[in-house]
Amino acid sequence: MENQETKFGFTQFAETWNGRLAMLGFVIGLATELITGSGILSQIGLM
Template structure:
């Protein structure tokens, strides 16, 4: 019987995509702050 790796949970596949999306979100957040001159919390109306 073949050993098939699942695509759910804490797998290498999931962690790789989680890291990539986190880096993308961070870059988008910093870019938005630079372009608008406001922090993320100010944009959301929290501060």
């Protein structure tokens, strides 16, 4: 029980994973736009 560091809230662990998932989402969004030829807003019917 030496390592009782929390994994919730604004911790280095949480912010690292938040950044990684944000980068992954951005790349997936760009790839989807390249494959379909339309932007995300037009894909969900807002434009």
